[in-house]
Amino acid sequence: MVNKATKPTDALIGHDAWNIQLDKNGNLKHFLTTEGLGSDILTNILDTAESFANINEQSVKKVPLLRGKTIVNLFFEASTRTRTTFELAAKRLSADVLNINISTSATSKGETLLDTLQNIQAMHCDMFVVRHSDSGAAHYIANNVAPNISVINAGDGSHAHPTQAMLDMFTIRRNKGADFGKLRVAIVGDILHSRVARSQIHALNTLNTGDVRVIAPKTLLPVDIESMGVNVFHDLQAGIKDADVVIMLRLQKERMKGAMLPSEQEYYQLYGLTEERLLAAKNDAIVMHPGPINRGVEIDSNVADGSRSVILNQVSYGIAVRMAVMTMTLGREKSGDEDTQKNETAGESK
Numbered sequence: 001m002v003n004k005a006t007k008p009t010d011a012l013i014g015h016d017a018w019n020i021q022l023d024k025n026g027n028l029k030h031f032l033t034t035e036g037l038g039s040d041i042l043t044n045i046l047d048t049a050e051s052f053a054n055i056n057e058q059s060v061k062k063v064p065l066l067r068g069k070t071i072v073n074l075f076f077e078a079s080t081r082t083r084t085t086f087e088l089a090a091k092r093l094s095a096d097v098l099n100i101n102i103s104t105s106a107t108s109k110g111e112t113l114l115d116t117l118q119n120i121q122a123m124h125c126d127m128f129v130v131r132h133s134d135s136g137a138a139h140y141i142a143n144n145v146a147p148n149i150s151v152i153n154a155g156d157g158s159h160a161h162p163t164q165a166m167l168d169m170f171t172i173r174r175n176k177g178a179d180f181g182k183l184r185v186a187i188v189g190d191i192l193h194s195r196v197a198r199s200q201i202h203a204l205n206t207l208n209t210g211d212v213r214v215i216a217p218k219t220l221l222p223v224d225i226e227s228m229g230v231n232v233f234h235d236l237q238a239g240i241k242d243a244d245v246v247i248m249l250r251l252q253k254e255r256m257k258g259a260m261l262p263s264e265q266e267y268y269q270l271y272g273l274t275e276e277r278l279l280a281a282k283n284d285a286i287v288m289h290p291g292p293i294n295r296g297v298e299i300d301s302n303v304a305d306g307s308r309s310v311i312l313n314q315v316s317y318g319i320a321v322r323m324a325v326m327t328m329t330l331g332r333e334k335s336g337d338e339d340t341q342k343n344e345t346a347g348e349s350k
Contacts, residue, residue: 019036020032020139020142020143021033021036021037021142022041027328028041028045028325028328028329029150029329030138030142030150030151030152030153030329031150031151031152031153031162031163031325031329032138032139032142032151032152032153032160032162033153033159033160033162033199033202034160034162034165034166034199034200034202034203034206035160035198035199035202036202037206038206039206039207039208042166042169042203042206042207043207044328045166045321045324045325045328046166046169046170046173046321046324048324048327048328049166049167049170049317049320049321049323049324050170050320051324052092052319052320052323052324053170053174053317053320055092055320055323056316056319061092062091062092062093062094063092063093063094064093064094065093065094065327065331066090066093066094066095066326066327066330066331067093067094067095068095068096069093069095069096069126069127069330070095070096070097070098070123070124070125070126070127071086071090071095071096071097071098071125071126071127071129071326072097072098072099072100072120072125072127072128072129073086073087073097073098073099073100073129073154074100074102074120074128074129074130074131074141075099075100075102075129075130075131075154076102076130076131076132076133076137077131077132077133077155079131079154079155081291081292081315082131082154082155082163082164082318083099083129083131083154085315085318085319085322086129086152086154086163086322087099088319089318089319089320089322089323089326090326092319092323093323093326093327095126095326095330098123098125100120113137113140113141114144117141117144117145121145121146121149125149126148126149126150126330127149127150127151127152127326127329127330128141128145128149128150128151128152129151129152129154130151130152130153130154130156131154131155131156132155132156132157133156133157134156134157135156135157135158135159135195136156136157136159137156137157138151138152138153138154138156138160139153139156150329150330152322152325152326152329155195156195157195158192158193158194158195158198158252159195159198160195160198160199161195161196161199161290162199162203163318163321163322163325164196164199164200164290164318165196165199165200165202165203166203166321166325167314167317167318167320167321167322168196168200168203168247168288168290168314169200169203169204169207170317170320170321171286171288171310171313171314171317172185172245172286172288174313174317175286175310175313176244176245176286180204180207180208180209180210181208181209181210182210182244183209183210183211183244183245184210184211184213184242184243184244184245185204185209185211185212185213185243185244185245185247186213186214186215186233186239186240186243186245186246186247186281187200187201187212187213187214187215187230187247187249188214188215188216188236188239188240188246188247188248188249188271188273188298189215189216189220189248189249189250189251189271189298190216190220190249190250190251190252191214191216191220191221191222191225191249192216192219192220192221192222192252193220193252194249194250194252196249196290197214197249198228200247201214201228201229201230202228205228205229211231212229212230212231213230213231213232213233213239213240213243214230214231214232214233214239215232215233215234215235215236215239215240215271216234216271217234217261217267217270217271218234219261220261236270236271236273236277237277237280238280240277240278240280240281240285241280241281242280242281242282243280243281243282243285244281244282244284244285244286245285245286245288246273246278246281246285246286246287246288247288247289247290248273248287248288248289248298248299249289249290249298250289250290250291250292250293250294250298251264251267251294251297251298264294264297267297267298268296268297268298271298272296272297272298272299272300273287273298273299273300273303274300274302274303275300275302275303275306278303278308285308286308286309286310287299287303287304287306287308287309287310287311288309288310288311288314289304289309289311289314290314291311291314291315293311
C-alpha cells in the first residue's frame with residue numbers, strides 16, 4: 001500500500017482533480033494541468049502573456065505586480081531550463097525567489113514530503129513551483145498546502161507539464177494567428193512517456209484546433225490515445241502531410257522500461273525530422289521542440305537550426321507565459337480590476 005505522505009501516485013489524480021485549480025470565483029488558483037480548463041482560461045493566459053512578451057526588450061525588465069510575494073522553486077527532479085525560466089519570470093514580476101535543493105534537503109534524509117511542505121509553509125511563502133518524477137505530485141501538494149498558497153506544476157512524471165504546453169500554444173498563436181480551428185498540428189515522438197504531449201493535446205483540443213495528429217511507433221503510444229481526440233499515424237511523412245505545425249518530442253529514455261525501440265539510429269531513420277521529410281508539411285510550417293534536443297535522434301541539426309524552427313522562440317516565450325500564470329494565480333486577491341494591472345504593467349515597462 002502506498003504511503004501518500006511520502007509518495008504521490010497516479011491514483012491521486014482523480015477525474016475531478018482539475019476542479020481544485022479554480023477558486024470560488026472561477027479564477028485560476030493553481031495551475032496543475034491543461035485538462036478540464038475552459039478555453040476562456042487558456043485564452044486569458046495567452047492574452048496575459050502577450051502583455052509581457054516584449055518586456056525582454058525593455059531597459060528595465062521588471063514590473064511590480066508580485067512585489068512582496070515569495071515563490072519557492074521546489075524541484076525534486078533536475079531541470080535547468082524550466083527552473084531558470086520560472087526564476088526569471090518571478091524576478092521580473094518583482095517577487096522574492098527561493099530555490100530548494102531537494103538532493104540535499106531533509107527529504108533525502110527520511111523526512112516525508114508533507115513534513116517538507118509544512119516546514120516551507122512556515123516560512124510564509126505564497127507559491128510552490130513543483131517538479132517531481134511521480135505523476136500526481138503537484139495535485140497532492142495542492143491538496144495539502146495552506147489555502148493562501150498557489151501551486152504550479154512544472155512537470156510531474158508522465159502526467160502533465162501545463163506551462164510548457166501553454167508556451168507552445170503561445171508560440172503557435174504568435175506564428176499562425178489566434179484561430180486554431182484552421183490549423184493542422186502534428187506531434188511526433190514518444191507520446192507514451194511525454195507529459196508535454198498530454199498537456200499539448202488537451203490544450204490544442206480546448207482551443208478547438210482543426211486537426212491534432214500524433215505520430216509514433218505503436219510501442220510509444222498509449223493504448224487509449226484515440227480517446228484524447230487525436231488522429232494517429234505510424235508513418236512520419238503521412239502524419240505531417242500538409243501540417244501547419246510540427247512538434248518534435250524528445251525520447252524519454254529515462255522513463256522507458258524494456259526494449260521499446262530497436263535503436264536510436266533506427267528511430268531516426270523512421271521518425272527523425274530531416275529537411276527532406278519536412279517537405280511533406282506546408283511550405284510555411286513551423287517546427288517546434290520542448291527541449292532538450294537530441295540532435296540526430298528525433299531531429300536533424302539543419303532542421304533544428306533552420307528557418308522554420310521556432311525552438312529558441314519557445315524558450316523566450318516561456319518567461320512571458322510563466323509570468324502570466326504567476327500573475328493570474330497570485331494576483332487574484334488584488335482589486336480584480338484588469339485595467340489597473342495592465343496600466344501598472346505598461347507604466348513600468350516604459
